Amino acid sequence: MTVGCRSVELDPLSLVARLAAAVPPPRFHTVKYAGVLASAHRWRARIAPQKPADQADAEDAEPKPKRRGARRLWAELLARTFAIDVLACPKCSGRMKLVALVTDPKSVRAYLRGIGEPCDVPERSPSRGPPYWKSTVLRRKAGGGSGDAWA
Numbered sequence: 001m002t003v004g005c006r007s008v009e010l011d012p013l014s015l016v017a018r019l020a021a022a023v024p025p026p027r028f029h030t031v032k033y034a035g036v037l038a039s040a041h042r043w044r045a046r047i048a049p050q051k052p053a054d055q056a057d058a059e060d061a062e063p064k065p066k067r068r069g070a071r072r073l074w075a076e077l078l079a080r081t082f083a084i085d086v087l088a089c090p091k092c093s094g095r096m097k098l099v100a101l102v103t104d105p106k107s108v109r110a111y112l113r114g115i116g117e118p119c120d121v122p123e124r125s126p127s128r129g130p131p132y133w134k135s136t137v138l139r140r141k142a143g144g145g146s147g148d149a150w151a
């Protein structure tokens, strides 16, 4: 684009490529505060709005991780995320506990065969050409001519 440009001709793939380039990576801070608005400033608590009472109670009621460190058990994560209790027995509603972890490939195959599940890895589908060069606008900019090699 140049100064004074009013419109740009884009095919759908070029538009998506430009939009995807504008999406920040995960956990990237797009708004940064400085001074007393910064999260680590010692006066931050004095100026930041307080949480409503009902939200503060809900966070206090949430169970803390039972283990030290930042990691949570998978059952806790499923309970938090999907509100399902994977450790509740579906027959008697009692508590279940992990008895064994099967990691031996032969044992895993035997178990999967026993319950009737497939135990072979499905074949990968063949790869396709790069979609970037299907864009007529980009091919024209790169001087690629008709670009039939990728069609």
Ligand SMILES: [Zn+2]
Residues within 6 Å of the ligand: 089, 090, 091, 092, 093, 094
């Ligand atoms: Zn049971």
